[in-house]
Structures are given as C-alpha cells and as structure tokens.
Amino acid sequence: MSDQSDGTGGLTFDKSKKNWPNELNVFGALILIIIIFEVLGAIYMQQSLLFDTRDRFDSIFNEARLRIIIIQVAIIGIIAIGVTQVIITAGIDLSSGSVVGATAMIAMSFAQVAEVNGGPNPKAIFGEWALDLPVLVPLVVGLAVGLVAGAVNGILVAFARIPPFIATLGMMLFARGVAQWWSLGNPVSFPTEGYAKIGAGMMPVIIFLSLALLFHLIMNYTVYGKHTYAIGSNEAAARMSGINVPRHLLLVYMIAGMLAGLAAVILTSKNLTAQSGMGLSYELEAIAMAVIGGVSLFGGRGSIIGTVIGALIIGVITSGFTFLRLGAFYQEMVLGCIIVGAVALDQYQQKRGAARA
Amino acid sequence: MSDIILETKGLTKHYGGVHALEDADFQLKRGEHIAIMGDNGAGKSTFVRQITGVEQRTRGDVIFDGVPVNFAGPLDAREAGIETVFQTLALADDLNVPDNLFLGREKTKFDWLGPFRLLDYKSMREDTMAGLVKTGVKIPNIKNTIANMSGGQRQCVAIARTATFASKLTIMDEPTAALGVQETAQVENIVRTLKDQGESLILVSHNMRQVFDLVDRIIVFRRGRIVANLNVEDTDGNDVVSYITGAKTGAEYEGAA
Numbered sequence: 001m002s003d004q005s006d007g008t009g010g011l012t013f014d015k016s017k018k019n020w021p022n023e024l025n026v027f028g029a030l031i032l033i034i035i036i037f038e039v040l041g042a043i044y045m046q047q048s049l050l051f052d053t054r055d056r057f058d059s060i061f062n063e064a065r066l067r068i069i070i071i072q073v074a075i076i077g078i079i080a081i082g083v084t085q086v087i088i089t090a091g092i093d094l095s096s097g098s099v100v101g102a103t104a105m106i107a108m109s110f111a112q113v114a115e116v117n118g119g120p121n122p123k124a125i126f127g128e129w130a131l132d133l134p135v136l137v138p139l140v141v142g143l144a145v146g147l148v149a150g151a152v153n154g155i156l157v158a159f160a161r162i163p164p165f166i167a168t169l170g171m172m173l174f175a176r177g178v179a180q181w182w183s184l185g186n187p188v189s190f191p192t193e194g195y196a197k198i199g200a201g202m203m204p205v206i207i208f209l210s211l212a213l214l215f216h217l218i219m220n221y222t223v224y225g226k227h228t229y230a231i232g233s234n235e236a237a238a239r240m241s242g243i244n245v246p247r248h249l250l251l252v253y254m255i256a257g258m259l260a261g262l263a264a265v266i267l268t269s270k271n272l273t274a275q276s277g278m279g280l281s282y283e284l285e286a287i288a289m290a291v292i293g294g295v296s297l298f299g300g301r302g303s304i305i306g307t308v309i310g311a312l313i314i315g316v317i318t319s320g321f322t323f324l325r326l327g328a329f330y331q332e333m334v335l336g337c338i339i340v341g342a343v344a345l346d347q348y349q350q351k352r353g354a355a356r357a
Numbered sequence: 358m359s360d361i362i363l364e365t366k367g368l369t370k371h372y373g374g375v376h377a378l379e380d381a382d383f384q385l386k387r388g389e390h391i392a393i394m395g396d397n398g399a400g401k402s403t404f405v406r407q408i409t410g411v412e413q414r415t416r417g418d419v420i421f422d423g424v425p426v427n428f429a430g431p432l433d434a435r436e437a438g439i440e441t442v443f444q445t446l447a448l449a450d451d452l453n454v455p456d457n458l459f460l461g462r463e464k465t466k467f468d469w470l471g472p473f474r475l476l477d478y479k480s481m482r483e484d485t486m487a488g489l490v491k492t493g494v495k496i497p498n499i500k501n502t503i504a505n506m507s508g509g510q511r512q513c514v515a516i517a518r519t520a521t522f523a524s525k526l527t528i529m530d531e532p533t534a535a536l537g538v539q540e541t542a543q544v545e546n547i548v549r550t551l552k553d554q555g556e557s558l559i560l561v562s563h564n565m566r567q568v569f570d571l572v573d574r575i576i577v578f579r580r581g582r583i584v585a586n587l588n589v590e591d592t593d594g595n596d597v598v599s600y601i602t603g604a605k606t607g608a609e610y611e612g613a614a
Contacts, residue, residue, distance in 0.1 A: 223463050224472045226452070230460055233449035240447045241461030242432045251472060300451035 022294045022301070022349075026309045029292075033313060037320040049316075049323050065323070067202070069315040073289070074204035075270075077311040078263045080286040081208075081215050082150075082256030084307040087290050088219075089252055090232040090299025091157060091164035095171035096260040096286055099149045100279025101179035103264035107142030108188040108274035111135070111195040123189045125182075135194035142265035143258050149175055150257015154250035172283065179276040189273040199270030207266060209308075211259070216304040228252060232299025288335065289314055292342045296350070313338070359423040362387045362526055362557045363408070368417035370403050377403040379581045381417070385526070388555040390548070392568040395578030396601055401561050404578065405528055408559075409441050410434040422525060432461075438525035442515045442532055454499035454514055455485040458521050488521030493550045495543075509540025516547050519556070527551065528559045533567065545571060565594050579603055 037049045052062045079096045086093045112121050114131040124131060149171060156167035182188075197203070219225035227248050230238040239245050263282075268274040293310025295302025314335065321331040363385040370378040378400045385391055393401045407414045410428025419426055421437060428434045431441065448457050455478070464477040464484070485499055494513040496506075503511055512532055519527040529548075533541040548571050551558060562568050568575060569589060577585035577600040585600040599605035 218473060221475055222470070222473045223465060223476060226456060226460075226463060226476060227472075229451055230449045230456075233451040234447075237447040237449050238460070240431055240443075242435070243461050248472075300449070
C-alpha cells in the first residue's frame with residue numbers, strides 16, 4: 001500500500017510537509033536538560049546526575065536517583081494522563097488536585113484497621129462496620145468518588161455548556177471543601193496492610209506506566225481516541241460528522257476524574273494517611289506535564305507519550321536542583337519559564353503550520 | 358425506480374417575517390448536474406439548508422429518491438445519501454485524510470468494546486485510496502494532517518467523501534469560492550468525474566464560466582423564488598444575468614417576483 005494516490009491534478013509529493021512527530025522535540029528537550037545538569041554537575045559538584053560515578057558500584061546509571069525521579073512524578077503523572085485527554089478536547093481540568101484531596105479522605109475512611117497497638121483505632125471515621133474491610137472496598141470507593149466528580153464536571157461542560165475553566169474551578173473549590181468537611185480537618189490514618197500495598201515501593205511507577213501505555217493505545221487505535229482528537233480539533237465538524245459530542249465529553253471528564261481518584265488511593269496508600277490538604281496544586285503540575293509534553297491548550301494536538309516525557313522533564317528538573325543543592329525557589333522559577341516557553345513554541349509551530357497551508 | 362432523484366413541492370421557509378424561500382418547485386433527474394444561481398440573499402443557501410436538514414422548513418414537501426423525507430438534521434440527510442460539501446469545510450485540521458473521510462462513521466473491529474472499539478485503519482485507508490482514485494483527487498500523502506494541506510486539497514478531501522460513501526446526491530455550496538486558479542481547475546475536474554459516474558449534483562455558484570462548463574441546467578433564484586429554469590444549451594450568460602438581476606422574468610414565473 002503506497003501513500004501516493006494515483007489521481008490527476010499534478011501535485012507532487014513534498015517531503016518538507018511530512019509530519020515530524022512532536023514527541024521527538026519533547027524528547028530532545030529532555031535530553032538537553034539532562035546534558036545541562038550533567039555539565040553543571042561536572043563543574044560544580046564533580047558528580048554526574050544520572051550516571052554512576054562511584055567506584056564501589058559497577059552499574060552504568062545511578063539507579064537510586066532514577067528511581068526517585070520517576071517515583072516523584074508517577075502519582076501526578078497518573079492525573080496528567082486524564083488531564084491530557086481533557087486538554088486534547090480543548091478543555092481544561094482544574095479540579096483534579098482537590099478531587100485527590102476529597103477522594104483521599106473518603107477512600108481512606110474505608111481502609112482503616114480496627115486495632116492499633118492493641119487498642120481501637122483512634123482515627124476511625126465510621127463504626128466497626130467500616131473497619132478491616134477487604135482492600136477492594138476503598139479502591140472501588142476511591143475510583144467511584146473520582147468518577148462522580150468527573151461526571152459532574154462533564155455534565156456541566158457538555159450539557160450545561162459552562163466553560164471548562166469555570167466548571168472545574170467550581171469543582172476545585174467544592175471538592176476541597178468536601179475534603180475539609182469530611183473529618184473536620186482531622187487526618188484519616190492507619191490503613192489495612194492490604195491497602196498499604198497498593199502504593200508501596202515502585203507500585204505507583206508500575207501503575208503510572210501501565211496506564212500510560214493503555215491510554216496511549218486507546219488514544220491512537222480506538223474510536224474514543226479519534227473522537228477526542230476530532231472534538232478538540234474542530235468541534236463543529238465533529239458534530240456535523242455525527243459524533244455525539246456531549247456524550248463523548250462526559251466520558252472524557254469521567255475518565256479524568258477516575259484517574260484522579262486512583263491517584264488519591266495510591267497517594268494515601270503510600271503515605272499511610274489522608275489529609276484534607278492532599279493534592280494541593282496537583283492540577284497545575286499535571287497541566288504543566290501535559291503542556292511541556294506538547295499538548296496544545298487549543299485542543300486537537302498532543303499525546304500521552306508527550307505527557308509522560310513532560311512528567312520526566314519535571315522529575316529531572318526537580319531532582320537536578322536538589323542534586324546541585326539549589327533552593328526549591330530556583331526550581332519553580334525555571335519550571336515557570338519552561339511552561340511559558342513550551343506554550344510559546346506551540347504557538348510558533350501553529351503559526352508556521354498555518355502559513356504553510 | 359423513479360427517474361427523479363430529488364423533488365420539492367411548494368418548499369417555503371420564513372424566518373419570522375422574512376420570507377427567505379417561497380413556494381420552490383424543483384426537480385432533479387438522476388445523474389443530472391444542475392447549478393443554483395442568484396444574488397446574495399436570493400434564497401440559494403436557504404433552499405440547500407432545507408433539503409439537507411440543517412434547518413426545518415416552514416411548509417412544503419421534499420421527495421428524495423421517490424420517498425417523502427423529513428430530515429431532522431444533516432446526519433439524517435447523509436444517511437439517506439445526500440452528501441454536502443459545505444462552504445465552511447467540515448474537516449478536523451489535526452486529523453489525516455482517512456480519519457476525516459470516516460469521521461463519525463469509522464470502520465471498526467471488536468464492536469463489543471463500545472466507545473473503545475478498535476479502528477480498522479487498513480480498511481479505511483484502502484477505501485480512501487479507492488475513493489480518491491475514483492474522483493481523481495490527488496493527495497500527495499494521505500497520512501498528512503489536513504492542517505498541512507492547501508485550500509484546494511482540503512476542498513478535494515471534502516468532495517472525496519461523496520465518492521467514498523457512494524452517495525445518491527452531492528450538494529456543493531460555493532466549492533471554489535476561496536480557491537486559486539489551479540485549485541479551482543482541480544475541483545472542476547473532480548466535478549466532471551462525478552458526472553461521468555452518473556452522480557447527481559447540485560452546485561451553488563456565482564461563477565458563470567464554471568456553471569456553463571459543468572452543469573446541464575441552471576436554476577435562478579431571486580428574492581426567495583425560483584425565477585428561471587434554463588437548459589445550458591438554450592441560454593447564455595447575459596440571459597442568466599438578466600434573470601438574476603430581475604431584468605427578465607421567465608414566462609411560467611410571470612408575476613412571481
């Protein structure tokens with residue numbers, strides 16, 4: 001099967017118009033950032049960021065640091081997978097951080113043990129019926145809370161036609177309120193052993209990468225993915241082509257909400273406690289991952305792979321600044337510049353694309 | 358099977374007090390290519406919108422392929438076999454050619470997966486190639502996104518939809534209004550190809566040369582009414598312009614304008 005059509009018209013194939021995958025640019029940026037840190041590390045710290053320079057070990061990479069880099073972005077990365085899909089529809093989800101907070105409190109309440117150090121659990125939220133439940137219960141509760149929050153977002157955006165920014169801003173405030181009201185600000189602690197295993201060790205990373213792979217396939221090889229891109233690219237055309245746009249948007253926001261719920265479960269399992277302030281500003285970090293990864297806020301363009309690389313860029317920068325023993329404030333300044341730079345680059349590419357057409 | 362693919366009887370559309378379309382009686386034979394002409398606001402687009410179900414008519418009948426129809430929306434019309442190439446292209450810029458052709462009616466596998474059913478890329482690509490060959494549309498690389506294409510190529514993609522889905526009637530609303538000379542020629546070639554294949558076509562156009570080149574019959578609208586029905590052989594540009602401007606009114610339409 002050739003890509004060349006055999007019609008008339010006399011147009012010739014123009015190689016310069018071939019699509020260059022944007023993920024390669026983002027990956028190039030990741031490599032560039034790593035090189036910068038390696039050079040700075042060699043000059044100022046006489047150490048390497050990612051490669052092993054210690055004589056005692058004979059591995060190529062500094063595995064401990066690689067592990068830290070990916071663990072610290074894995075949980076927000078799970079949220080970013082959902083946020084990426086929302087942004088591709090030309091929407092935005094500001095509520096995911098607060099949904100993490102609310103879901104953390106609610107799910108953890110169903111994951112508590114009955115006995116702590118021989119006495120009753122001092123942090124128990126419900127009566128005995130909710131203690132020592134099988135791990136499936138808090139997991140399902142967590143996913144369900146996230147799903148409901150996402151469904152409300154979706155209904156507001158798709159059916160009530162409220163701009164996504166406002167609808168999810170409302171949900172952001174509401175869900176944070178729920179998180180604080182749930183136990184009147186008290187932390188919910190002492191999970192069952194089974195629950196504590198969900199987010200233990202490298203589990204967040206395994207879950208993050210599996211979900212990234214799953215949604216990469218879904219976005220590229222299913223009707224769901226095609227319609228998501230189509231709606232973000234030209235909503236009017238999507239509607240004229242017979243796509244049920246409101247129903248599809250609802251589904252996208254529900255998936256994003258459910259992924260935020262899952263992130264909350266993993267986070268509380270990892271920390272062994274739930275607090276009402278959990279997930280604060282996660283939504284912004286998730287959006288940052290997507291934007292750095294080349295997802296266009298105008299919709300229609302971007303990919304899960306891009307977002308994963310965007311997450312890694314944030315992870316490398318965070319670790320890099322710690323490695324160079326620079327304060328966290330520098331790191332935020334640099335991240336701010338990178339986000340603006342990524343959007344500026346996207347704008348520039350879009351303009352160039354329009355000029356070529 | 359009736360010889361007439363589309364017929365309207367007394368088709369009327371009022372927007373409040375504005376009578377945009379008044380008692381349009383119209384017939385289109387199978388395989389015939391006709392042009393609709395008229396000044397701005399004469400009722401051409403209103404007429405097309407009533408047929409394609411974009412708007413609901415005030416009164417009158419539309420008979421398509423021998424059956425009275427009442428399309429609830431453009432999708433119904435498309436299902437029935439009326440393919441419209443809109444003035445504003447209904448294409449998703451970030452998708453490639455087959456994705457756009459099959460948007461909303463993708464070929465799929467494993468349909469039990471619901472919204473997550475798999476796309477049958479191979480089959481859609483093959484059908485796209487067949488459709489492009491049939492219409493003579495030349496797209497250098499069908500895997501390119503629409504955003505990277507020229508206006509002419511985009512228009513061709515929109516037109517190629519009709520050939521890919523074996524529609525019974527194609528309606529084109531000003532298909533070359535925004536195109537350059539070479540691209541216009543390309544679109545006109547495609548229209549000729551459609552004629553050879555016996556596709557029925559309604560062409561809304563302001564371009565006199567194009568109309569005389571491409572169609573069998575010209576319908577002129579003026580102030581919401583059909584004022585002339587002319588065979589291309591029996592008329593000329595001056596004649597058509599007289600009808601468009603109202604200097605002349607057809608015998609059977611006397612008193613209509």
